[in-house]
Amino acid sequence: MQHQHVHAEHHHTAPAPAGWAMAAKATLHCLTGCAIGEILGMVIGTALGWHNVPTMILAIALAFVFGYSLTLRGVLKAGLDFKAAVKVALAADTLSIAVMELIDNGVIALVPGAMDAHLSEWLFWGTLAFSLVLAFLVTTPVNKWMIGRGKGHAVVHQYH
Incomplete structure (x- = not known):
């Protein structure tokens, strides 16, 4: 009887809204934008024969631009005005993109010859x-934590 009570108690505290699937989807969404910007920046910088630092700066800047624009598109579709949509995108994606870019560029900088x-x-x-992939694995729990606290992509999801 005592064991059943403990089990019921445990079941009651299971997290419901911020599932891993939602966090993974939010992360993947953000990662798509990041990857597009990142690859574009690397391609442009490499094609123009730029050095590593300006190429990396361009890649990071474009990753933020594309990361935000994917979120913006979704939120604007939901009928928010542009100013409100920008606020939502900034709130939802800044930490996510920052963590992702830190890992992404950190790995590229650390792998010998990759730059x-x-x-x-x-x-x-x-x-x-x-x-x-590494950025995705690290950013997903960050997004899950933020969604669980009603921040980040939770803000976006209320407009979908």
Whole structure:
């Protein structure tokens, strides 16, 4: 009897709204924007023969632009005016994109030769893919935590 009570108590405290699926979806959404910007920045910088630092700055800037714009599109579709939509996008994605970019660029900076790899080399794409997977794995719990506290993508989800 005592055991059943404990079990019922445990079942009662199970987290309901902020599931891993929702967090993963929010992260994937953000990651898509980040990846587009990141790859575009790397491609442009590499194609123009830029050094690592300006290429990285461009990639990070574009990652934020695309990350925000994907969220903006969804929120604007829900009927919010542009100013309110921008506030929601900034609230939802800033931490998410920042964590993602930190990991993404950290991995690329740490892998020997990855920063100097060319677009035709597997090292470039392999490192980028690995860093994006790692960024996804680290950012998902961050998003889950934020959604659970009614922040981040929880703000976006109330408009869907």
